[in-house]
Amino acid sequence: MVDRAAILDELAQAVQSEGGWSYSSTGASQVEPTCLALLALSSQRDRWGAIIERGLATLTSWQDADGAWRVRSGRDEAVWPTSLALFTLASLDAEPLARGLAAGWLLSVSGGKLEKPDEYRKDFDIDPEIMGWPWTEGTFSWTEPTSWACLALRKAGHGDHPRVKEGLRLLLDRAFDGGGVNSGNRRVFGRATEPVPSMSALMLLAFAGLDDHPRLEATRRYLAAVAERSSDLEHLSWIRLALQPWQADPAATQALASLDQRLREAYQARRESQLFGISVTREALAALALSPEGGPFAAPTPRGAAPSPAAPAKRAAAPWTERLASRLRGLGIRAIGQLRGLPSETTVHIAPAASYQSDLDSLLREQYAAFREQVPLQGKRVVLKPNLVEYHHDRVINTDPRFISAVIGLCRSEGAAEVIVAEGPGHWRNTEYLVTASGLGDVLKRHRVPFVDLNHDEPVKTPNLGRLTGLEFLYLSRTVATADVVISLPKLKTHHWAGVTLSLKNLFGTMPGICYGWPKNDLHWRGIENSIVDIALTRTPDLAIVDGIVAMEGDGPLNGTPVELGVVVMGTDLVAVDATCCRLMELDPAKVGHLQLGYQRKLGLLPEERIKQIGAAIETYRRPFETLPRFAYLHAAHRAGSVKTA
Numbered sequence: 001m002v003d004r005a006a007i008l009d010e011l012a013q014a015v016q017s018e019g020g021w022s023y024s025s026t027g028a029s030q031v032e033p034t035c036l037a038l039l040a041l042s043s044q045r046d047r048w049g050a051i052i053e054r055g056l057a058t059l060t061s062w063q064d065a066d067g068a069w070r071v072r073s074g075r076d077e078a079v080w081p082t083s084l085a086l087f088t089l090a091s092l093d094a095e096p097l098a099r100g101l102a103a104g105w106l107l108s109v110s111g112g113k114l115e116k117p118d119e120y121r122k123d124f125d126i127d128p129e130i131m132g133w134p135w136t137e138g139t140f141s142w143t144e145p146t147s148w149a150c151l152a153l154r155k156a157g158h159g160d161h162p163r164v165k166e167g168l169r170l171l172l173d174r175a176f177d178g179g180g181v182n183s184g185n186r187r188v189f190g191r192a193t194e195p196v197p198s199m200s201a202l203m204l205l206a207f208a209g210l211d212d213h214p215r216l217e218a219t220r221r222y223l224a225a226v227a228e229r230s231s232d233l234e235h236l237s238w239i240r241l242a243l244q245p246w247q248a249d250p251a252a253t254q255a256l257a258s259l260d261q262r263l264r265e266a267y268q269a270r271r272e273s274q275l276f277g278i279s280v281t282r283e284a285l286a287a288l289a290l291s292p293e294g295g296p297f298a299a300p301t302p303r304g305a306a307p308s309p310a311a312p313a314k315r316a317a318a319p320w321t322e323r324l325a326s327r328l329r330g331l332g333i334r335a336i337g338q339l340r341g342l343p344s345e346t347t348v349h350i351a352p353a354a355s356y357q358s359d360l361d362s363l364l365r366e367q368y369a370a371f372r373e374q375v376p377l378q379g380k381r382v383v384l385k386p387n388l389v390e391y392h393h394d395r396v397i398n399t400d401p402r403f404i405s406a407v408i409g410l411c412r413s414e415g416a417a418e419v420i421v422a423e424g425p426g427h428w429r430n431t432e433y434l435v436t437a438s439g440l441g442d443v444l445k446r447h448r449v450p451f452v453d454l455n456h457d458e459p460v461k462t463p464n465l466g467r468l469t470g471l472e473f474l475y476l477s478r479t480v481a482t483a484d485v486v487i488s489l490p491k492l493k494t495h496h497w498a499g500v501t502l503s504l505k506n507l508f509g510t511m512p513g514i515c516y517g518w519p520k521n522d523l524h525w526r527g528i529e530n531s532i533v534d535i536a537l538t539r540t541p542d543l544a545i546v547d548g549i550v551a552m553e554g555d556g557p558l559n560g561t562p563v564e565l566g567v568v569v570m571g572t573d574l575v576a577v578d579a580t581c582c583r584l585m586e587l588d589p590a591k592v593g594h595l596q597l598g599y600q601r602k603l604g605l606l607p608e609e610r611i612k613q614i615g616a617a618i619e620t621y622r623r624p625f626e627t628l629p630r631f632a633y634l635h636a637a638h639r640a641g642s643v644k645t646a
Contacts, residue, residue: 019058031081036284067105083148091296104309111141135517179222201242208245224255237285244294360406378415424454426519455513466534492548503544575604585625
């Protein structure tokens, strides 16, 4: 039987020397795991008093002068941890001055306004003029940061403030009639989206102790149904915390009756699988959820008098010397871009693969022989970046685990010193669930290959070598930034935002969500095409291997139709690889925005006559792919003259 006290012991032992906690056993301390660990340990304050007091002092020391908490060693714009810090301090009735500053800052901040709100109402079935809170400053309001802000401000005694009431209105506006929420869009281009358990639980917690609503009642039914069929520790922990304050609801009471046992079984199963390392957030959530009294989430009312919110101070502007240095760096990067050259020709290999039962090991070895000299794997630390978006048992969404298994085998046969599979999905924060449910976890266990959640990986501040987004720096995940070889392993699909999603679009998943939010909203905000090319120029993958055995057409990346294309595409030039994939789909790569932009910025080659096709011929496997009507222009006949000269 799982012992809650033992979980708390492990949390106490995981504290770092400075007094905070990291997401895993390594890496720098961050606000979110520190807050959750403190909340969990606070149930035994007599025992862990010294660690808690040191943790509170450390947490307070991370607060900026304007009252906000930001991702440590990350982007200044990533302000979402402020709500978690305020909720923690208010729950522990600590640091009244810091609480007042944080409340004042939160009450002064809202999501960014949109230029065409009527289009959002039509396309996404939400009211974009209701303001909540964003993941990063100046961007759209999303459900998870809004839920945390409402929770924190209510806990801190400001539940009657108009901003909190507006935030709660936003959550109800984004909720589904059938229950639950996701990041925030109820529909995308006419297609209903689906709820996410953890985000739905947080939304429900934000309303604890308030009047009921049909969408809240439906959310409780949705969460109770998820609890019945789920074996995921994070989902079950959030669901138990969320249902605890609603025990007057028979659906909640019935679910709670079995949740303790299911949660303990999920905790034990995660430990025994040895697939994932220590996760401070999951350990803390499990301890909080197993608390009989429900912990700090069970009591929405503040403890003691609420400190008055302080007017937020403005952050000091960068000194002129820093602004000058930034301008000089920009000039240097522009010069590097102008000097960047492209070869007269590049090579892309197409190999036929009738199914995932084909001899993929031999196929990949044969393909790789053409690129071994350019990308040697022997003795290298290799990071494989598959496409892992969401999991639905009846949809072909992700890079197939059998395909990933064959690539792991290729790396091992070539003598790679270390192989890591890494991904940072943009839709779900619970990456462990996606890895397990998709079948990738079984592959990793069989090969004894570690998995890294790039969303919570340590950020590495890196000069942006593209500058198309207007960002001077990009924050790469350390796992990707320090790899000897990065291999992009996308699924060949159409995409409702970018037209196609291939080896370049796959790079969105290399950017830490803690810095850019979910669904990496800040990068979308600055333009998908610009972001793709900036990321690719800053850390260009060394090889792309595209899973086109079963592809997707239509409303990709989630809701399209499977296509048995039967190919694997490999190359070192990602623009050329993706252009070849477009030609297999009978789409004009010169009209795909990020491919044309990448060619113009000398990221890779686009003209068909400059791409040497080896292996199977495009004509043998070419077939027309359906797209959403908004991408009808991609179906125009291929014309060499339509490609602008780099």
